[in-house]
Amino acid sequence: MYFAELASLFDELTAYSSRLKKTDIIADFLTRASEDDIEIVCTFLTGRIFPAWDTRDIGVAGKTLVKVIANISGKSSEDVIESYRDTGHLGITAERLLEKKVAMSLAAFEEDLTVVELYRQFEEMAATTGKGSAQKKQRMLANLLSRTEPREANYLVSLAMRNLLIGSKEGVTEDAVAQSFGVPPDAVRRAWMLTNDIGLVARIAKTEGFSGLRALGIEPMRPVRPMLAQNVAGASEALDVMGGRAAFETKYDGARIQVHKVGPDIKLFSRKMEDLTEALPDIRVAVKESIHADSVILDCEAIAVDNRTGKVIPFQNVLNRIRRKYKVRELSHQIPMQLRPFDILYLNGDSLVDLPFVERRALLEKTVVPLDGRCKPSEFKILDDPEAVAAFFTQSIDAGHEGLMAKDLNADYSPGIRGRKMVKLKETLESLDLVVIAAEYGHGRKAGWITSYELAARDEDNEQWAPVGRVSSGASDEQLKELTEEIKPLIISEHGRTVDLEPQIVLEVKFNEIQKSPNYASGYALRFPRIVRIREDKGPDDAETLERVEALYRLQFKLKGATST
Amino acid sequence: MFKADILGETLKDGIEALTIIVDEARVHLGKDGVYARNADPSYVAMVQFELSAKAFENYETDEEVVTLDLKKMQDILELANRTDVIQMAIDDNRMALSFGDLKYTIALLSPYSIKKEPKVPKVESAAHVVITGKEFRWAVKAAGKVSDNIALGCANTDFFMEALGDADTMRLELSKDQLVDVSRTDGKSDEVRSLFSLEFLIEMSKAVGKASEVSLDIGKNIPLKVGFDFADGNGSVSYLLAPRIEQE
Numbered sequence: 098m099y100f101a102e103l104a105s106l107f108d109e110l111t112a113y114s115s116r117l118k119k120t121d122i123i124a125d126f127l128t129r130a131s132e133d134d135i136e137i138v139c140t141f142l143t144g145r146i147f148p149a150w151d152t153r154d155i156g157v158a159g160k161t162l163v164k165v166i167a168n169i170s171g172k173s174s175e176d177v178i179e180s181y182r183d184t185g186h187l188g189i190t191a192e193r194l195l196e197k198k199v200a201m202s203l204a205a206f207e208e209d210l211t212v213v214e215l216y217r218q219f220e221e222m223a224a225t226t227g228k229g230s231a232q233k234k235q236r237m238l239a240n241l242l243s244r245t246e247p248r249e250a251n252y253l254v255s256l257a258m259r260n261l262l263i264g265s266k267e268g269v270t271e272d273a274v275a276q277s278f279g280v281p282p283d284a285v286r287r288a289w290m291l292t293n294d295i296g297l298v299a300r301i302a303k304t305e306g307f308s309g310l311r312a313l314g315i316e317p318m319r320p321v322r323p324m325l326a327q328n329v330a331g332a333s334e335a336l337d338v339m340g341g342r343a344a345f346e347t348k349y350d351g352a353r354i355q356v357h358k359v360g361p362d363i364k365l366f367s368r369k370m371e372d373l374t375e376a377l378p379d380i381r382v383a384v385k386e387s388i389h390a391d392s393v394i395l396d397c398e399a400i401a402v403d404n405r406t407g408k409v410i411p412f413q414n415v416l417n418r419i420r421r422k423y424k425v426r427e428l429s430h431q432i433p434m435q436l437r438p439f440d441i442l443y444l445n446g447d448s449l450v451d452l453p454f455v456e457r458r459a460l461l462e463k464t465v466v467p468l469d470g471r472c473k474p475s476e477f478k479i480l481d482d483p484e485a486v487a488a489f490f491t492q493s494i495d496a497g498h499e500g501l502m503a504k505d506l507n508a509d510y511s512p513g514i515r516g517r518k519m520v521k522l523k524e525t526l527e528s529l530d531l532v533v534i535a536a537e538y539g540h541g542r543k544a545g546w547i548t549s550y551e552l553a554a555r556d557e558d559n560e561q562w563a564p565v566g567r568v569s570s571g572a573s574d575e576q577l578k579e580l581t582e583e584i585k586p587l588i589i590s591e592h593g594r595t596v597d598l599e600p601q602i603v604l605e606v607k608f609n610e611i612q613k614s615p616n617y618a619s620g621y622a623l624r625f626p627r628i629v630r631i632r633e634d635k636g637p638d639d640a641e642t643l644e645r646v647e648a649l650y651r652l653q654f655k656l657k658g659a660t661s662t
Numbered sequence: 663m664f665k666a667d668i669l670g671e672t673l674k675d676g677i678e679a680l681t682i683i684v685d686e687a688r689v690h691l692g693k694d695g696v697y698a699r700n701a702d703p704s705y706v707a708m709v710q711f712e713l714s715a716k717a718f719e720n721y722e723t724d725e726e727v728v729t730l731d732l733k734k735m736q737d738i739l740e741l742a743n744r745t746d747v748i749q750m751a752i753d754d755n756r757m758a759l760s761f762g763d764l765k766y767t768i769a770l771l772s773p774y775s776i777k778k779e780p781k782v783p784k785v786e787s788a789a790h791v792v793i794t795g796k797e798f799r800w801a802v803k804a805a806g807k808v809s810d811n812i813a814l815g816c817a818n819t820d821f822f823m824e825a826l827g828d829a830d831t832m833r834l835e836l837s838k839d840q841l842v843d844v845s846r847t848d849g850k851s852d853e854v855r856s857l858f859s860l861e862f863l864i865e866m867s868k869a870v871g872k873a874s875e876v877s878l879d880i881g882k883n884i885p886l887k888v889g890f891d892f893a894d895g896n897g898s899v900s901y902l903l904a905p906r907i908e909q910e
Contacts, residue, residue: 204705
């Protein structure tokens with residue numbers, strides 16, 4: 098299949114906003130896609146280049162694309178940035194500017210680009226590392242873009258930047274796969290949740306149908322989406338939701354880690370499914386000593402403990418550990434980490450996700466042999482009395498943890514689902530995880546640091562980032578320095594002290610209230626926002642939605658007894 | 663295994679023709695001769711190279727593909743005379759080059775340094791022109807005085823090379839009887855032209871200049887194909903150069 102055909106599909110999807118219509122269009126398209134194309138097409142449809150579990154990254158920065166577009170179009174980088182400021186999207190900028198190509202490579206005279214070829218090129222980019230790799234990737238992109246028509250260039254750039262705006266996120270693609278190959282949508286959803294690979298699911302749905310989908314499951318060494326929890330207000334609500342009796346566990350102020358083990362091989366994945374194996378040698382050792390199973394997948398929380406006091410160190414320090422690619426050994430002495438497995442998804446060749454939670458918990462306790470503090474199953478009680486829950490909650494907070502998790506005793510493990518079979522009780526006030534879309538350099542003492550951040554929520558209807566305010570307080574100097582280092586590679590353009598960014602960094606912010614505001618495109622603004630922490634463990638896809646900001650806005654009126662108008 | 667004896671002149675000219683495009687090349691050592699197709703990293707220019715076994719004094723091969731460090735070879739061969747017979751041998755990832763009393767052994771490059779050969783884009787030209795190598799080199803040099811780019815074109819069967827600088831211009835026009843050969847492969851008579859960066863053309867013209875005749879395949883905004891023979895017709899080189907698009 099030619100990439101141009103896929104670009105036409107993307108065009109068509111952009112033209113309709115109805116979910117049903119989009120589903121129909123994709124379903125029809127998929128019936129025409131070959132077995133080879135279908136995996137790639139479905140993954141591309143969800144805006145990804147590689148399956149969600151696949152940690153590969155093509156490693157192309159916005160700045161590189163600016164240079165490539167400038168070269169081919171014969172414009173200056175400033176012209177490209179000017180256009181980007183206008184369009185707000187590098188793909189659209191590419192489409193506009195590549196209407197006229199000046200410099201051509203021989204690639205422009207090759208046969209039209211196919212979907213498979215594009216995928217292979219992306220794979221090659223992901224495999225290109227080390228000295229000279231940035232230049233090599235730049236040339237590869239230039240060759241690809243010189244072979245494409247302007248609208249194809251738009252989608253190619255959008256894919257490279259992980260910013261495809263066609264409104265076919267997983268849900269729509271799932272439904273389309275089901276419709277196209279006559280399999281139940283639930284079966285597609287389940288297979289997708291378990292494999293984390295919509296492309297694979299689509300291919301199996303096409304070639305093996307329903308029975309093939311049923312046979313798909315989780316596999317060690319392939320990260321599973323973590324099951325997520327909703328917030329509840331307190332012990333009574335938690336018990337209500339769970340039907341009067343539930344499992345309660347300490348909610349650790351740590352980082353979610355998924356442990357995969359096959360024989361002697363161990364891999365550790367973050368909540369974002371990044372491979373953290375190398376960064377956490379102490380956890381690796383603890384797993385090796387504590388877990389006696391041929392193959393296993395564990396859902397865990399990793400916490401940092403102060404070596405002298407034995408007390409839990411706040412979450413931000415845990416993330417500092419995780420983020421460090423260097424000085425791993427040194428830091429593992431300074432900030433030792435401990436593991437608290439709380440769920441087991443796979444054991445010795447069998448998937449456990451369909452077992453009731455209590456049965457999984459029993460298997461977890463058999464599998465994880467407690468090692469002093471370094472690795473032991475999470476603290477766990479089955480309770481039905483709100484007062485007992487409240488006491489457990491206080492105990493958890495006093496020990497420096499965040500609160501409690503409550504779990505439905507009979508619930509299966511639903512990867513990627515934020516449901517009410519698992520809820521969290523936290524002491525902290527409402528906070529929001531928002532994406533940084535622009536930022537500003539500080540002055541005076543903080544000159545050279547990036548100190549002010551424009552925050553945005555995901556506007557799911559329009560697939561845009563909806564700005565909700567600017568935050569510049571709450572962060573320590575140390576955090577500001579870190580943020581500056583992290584932001585620099587994401588800068589697409591600079592004007593004066595302001596920088597436009599690839600939306601990648603997620604900040605957790607607290608605020609006094611949400612106001613209506615004409616100053617921000619979202620229509621809302623946070624009042625007195627301050628940074629709680631950098632959510633290294635979250636990516637832009639995990640950021641809050643505008644819908645939730647709106648819901649919170651309405652909720653605060655309800656709480657105050659007023660009405661929103 | 664590869665063993666061959668070759669005249670210094672032939673090897674020097676052959677390597678020069680390749681180094682205009684690449685510093686390192688994947689080279690096939692086939693039964694009938696040596697063959698290579700390589701593109702520069704930005705894929706703006708490509709060279710296709712053939713040297714028949716007949717061009718060698720002696721030629722034995724097990725047929726293999728090797729990756730050669732051409733710049734290093736060129737450097738070493740500067741010490742050889744054009745009339746020397748150069749003995750080449752490739753074994754166990756090393757190449758021996760012997761001439762006079764000197765014997766060099768140089769390492770071959772990893773086969774992974776160039777993973778694959780470039781595809782040859784399909785280009786349908788509008789005109790086929792043959793001029794002398796000397797004339798081509800001279801015109802390219804002349805264009806460099808006024809511009810960074812040169813246009814090559816044909817109006818009916820009149821061939822022209824034209825450089826437009828900011829203020830200055832250069833134009834060379836050769837009609838049918840001034841050319842070695844010319845034909846319109848598209849069967850038309852309108853003007854066709856393409857613009858090229860002089861960067862590669864100036865380099866190419868150094869190799870081309872030695873050839874008695876050079877063929878040029880040209881069209882409208884398409885790559886230029888420059889072909890010539892060397893080693894008494896036992897070797898052939900063809901360059902393909904991507905055009906720049908003229909701003910209207």
